[in-house]
Amino acid sequence: MTIFVRNGRRFNIHAPQEIDGVLYPSFVDPELRAALGILEVDVPERESEETHFVQELDEAPFVINTPKPADMVFQSKTSKVQAQRAAAYREEADPLFFKAQRGDATMDDWLAKVAEIKARFPDPLPE
Numbered sequence: 001m002t003i004f005v006r007n008g009r010r011f012n013i014h015a016p017q018e019i020d021g022v023l024y025p026s027f028v029d030p031e032l033r034a035a036l037g038i039l040e041v042d043v044p045e046r047e048s049e050e051t052h053f054v055q056e057l058d059e060a061p062f063v064i065n066t067p068k069p070a071d072m073v074f075q076s077k078t079s080k081v082q083a084q085r086a087a088a089y090r091e092e093a094d095p096l097f098f099k100a101q102r103g104d105a106t107m108d109d110w111l112a113k114v115a116e117i118k119a120r121f122p123d124p125l126p127e
Contacts, residue, residue: 051068
């Protein structure tokens, strides 16, 4: 990821700013940036917030990715799978269950759909 830096701090090249008494509407022109000492800096990519605490800073190192504890990641993944399954059960399995109650489908149809949903959204493995 590339950001812009001036005087050691993150710099927004799209916002108007005053530098040395001159108001500039933006800093998209590379020659203007070079003349004003605005540098392009590559910083680490943001990691997934599912697995890392991500902190963006105005000063170097600009992005800090700190791994979350394994049990926290596992709980987050488990919660996500449970929510996906719950939505699929409501949309796909519940209607089959009620059809089976009325005799318009079989309980085997419903059980097969439940198994298919569990296979589609498997339980995460602890790391």
